[in-house]
Every structure is written in C-alpha cells, then in structure tokens.
Amino acid sequence: MSPTEETASYGDTAARLPDIIGKIKDTYSELRPAEQSVANAILSDVQEAVRASNAEIALRAGVSQPTVTRFCRSIGCEGVRDFKLQLAQSLAVGEAFLASGPTETLPGEHPPFWGSVLGEARAAIREVERQVPPEDVLKAAEILSNAGRIATFGVGGSSASLALEAQVRLFRYGLAVEVCNEPYMARMTAATLKPGDVFLAISATGRTPEVIEAVEVANRYGARTIAITSPSSPLANAASLTLSVHIAEYPDALTPSASRFAFLAILDVVAAGTGYRLGPKARENLRRIKFNIMHARQSEALEPLGD
DSSP states (O other), rough: EEEEEEEHHHHHHHHHOOOOHHHHHHGGGGSSSHHHHHHHHHOOOHHHHHHHHHHHHHHHHTTHHHHHHHHHTTOOOOOOHHHHHHHHHHHHHHHHHHHOOOOOTTTTTTOOOIIIIIIHHHHHHHHHHHSSSSHHHHHHHHHHHHSSSSEEESSSSSHHHHHHHHHHHHHTTTEEEEOOOOOHHHHHHHOOOTTEEEEEEESSOOHHHHHHHHHHHHHTTTTTEEEEEESSSHHHSSSSEEEEOOOOOOOOSSOOOOHHHHHHHHHHHHHHHHHHHHHHHHHHHHHHHHHHHHHHHHHOOOOOSSS
C-alpha cells in the first residue's frame, strides 16, 4: 500500500469510527427529560452501560425500557444493540478521558495531580540517565556540531514543540537550523539535504509514518539522521543514530505525557554536548545574544545564561 493509499485508508477508518459519547453530549440539550435521564445514567458509568442490559439501563435511569430505545434512536442509532456496539467502540478509544479522579485538596496538602506531574518528571529524567548511553549523546553532539544544515521535525503537540525546542537550543551556537512544521515541508526539506547535513526527528511512539518517511528521504540523499524516540520502533530502526528511552505513561489523561520530560532532557544534554564541541564559537554567539538582550532590556540583573 502506498503512503497516499495508507493515509486515505486511515481517514476512511476515522470517518467510520463512531464517537457516540460525543454525540450524547452534543445533543443532550435537545433530548426529552426522560431521555436526558438515560444519558445521565450512561455517562455516569460508560463501562457499566456497555455491559448492562436494556432493562438494567432503564432501572438505573428510572425510566421505561421503551424510553431507552427512543433515546438510542434520538441520537442516531438503529436501536439499543447498535447503540451498545457504538458505545463499546467509543469507549475503547476514550476510556482514559472519561475517568474522573479526586479533585478536593485539604489545607496544607498538595493537589492530587502534584505527585503525578512532578513525580513522573523526576522518574523520566532518571530513566534517561539509566537508558541513554552517554557515548551516543556525544556522537549526536559531534554530528550536530559539524553539520552544514540541520532540520528538525516532529508531528503532534509534544513532538512538534520539541522539534521547535531543538531549533531554539541549537541556533544560538551559530548553527543553521530550521524546523519543519508540517509533513510535506519535512519531506521537501529532507530531499534538499546532502552529506554533512542532519535531519533530527522526534516521535514519542516512533511509529508516525510521516516522520519515518521524512527520515528515509534524508537517508536517501546521504544526510545523517538522528531520532529521539522509543526503543526498537520503526523510527529508531530507520535513523542512523537513535537516542531512545522507554517511559511508562501515568494513567491520567489530564497530566502531561511523561515521555515529554525525558525527550526534553535528552535534547538538553545533546545541546549542551554540542555547545561544548563547538567551544569558543558557541560561547561567542551566546555572548552576542546575551549582550544584545541585556542592552535592549537595559537591565544589569543576572539572567539565565543559556536562555
């Protein structure tokens, strides 16, 4: 299957996949009061609603069984059976986003998300120390410090922002760095690279087709490719140098992905290593940047040197 056909197939699948939970929430205000009672009963425990019989749903909602059937048809389903099937499919995708955790915080206590965010950040950085070989970081730093051009690329909120972060980290040393902000630009940019240039790809899963394809294009034209991704993934196998770490994600959809902390730590140590490789050149560029920033702000206060 070609990339175009694969993309079309994915789009067709996404179009067919029903989001019945979203449909219930969007049409809630248009339902009759008795039907809203059914919606309330279902949304309060979606997993149980998938298992429950028509009679059990009616009992939980305090309505008759025909009302449950009317509710199903009001939201576009053929009947209860069709509704249960769509509900199960929707739940398979979004169960983590339906769960609700503790929200109350007692005086003097940290909020419930405190430990999950900060604890996972600390754990992720420890995993970087444990899993990423320092010699691979030094190899990446050597490749980047000698690069003619550097292109960075990631797809999705976290990986795309990390690709931008990589540009911010490296351009200050005087390196020619560009960030690709969408897949076609990444492919076109990769096609213009040559031996001595570098394509830096970031992907939490290592399975994003657009990122893998861009790396393969860069490889085809002799550029060095570096991947920050998960171990043994297709992207890890495609890149000429991989900095990989496996991070178990905390099961809370409202907190940041722990892998983001790990990848940012990898970027920081690679950027620091690149700066040390460049030595006086990097220091002079940073001096110029800091001099002009402080002059513009007319401030003598000591500010972070690296940022």
